[in-house]
Amino acid sequence: MEMNILKDSKEEIEVEMESLTLVEILRVYLNKDSSVTFAAWKREHPTKKPVLSVKTKGKTAKKAINDAVEAITKDLDKIEDDFKKLK
Numbered sequence: 001m002e003m004n005i006l007k008d009s010k011e012e013i014e015v016e017m018e019s020l021t022l023v024e025i026l027r028v029y030l031n032k033d034s035s036v037t038f039a040a041w042k043r044e045h046p047t048k049k050p051v052l053s054v055k056t057k058g059k060t061a062k063k064a065i066n067d068a069v070e071a072i073t074k075d076l077d078k079i080e081d082d083f084k085k086l087k
Contacts, residue, residue, distance in 0.1 A: 013061035
């Protein structure tokens, strides 16, 4: 998946992403993190790519995104294991 970093500082990042679905999932998981003070996405026009904006306090924005991705991966692995048990 292609990502374009538009703004990057220690506690703030803006990332343009391909998928609206992934941006929304990341937003949900980021907002569960107590060190994230702001996580939202915007899209200037339906033909444009969504931009995820993250602000943190006490943790770098990149670390917060990485932690969210790890949590998503863990949850997806659990869902996959549960699904395999159904067969």
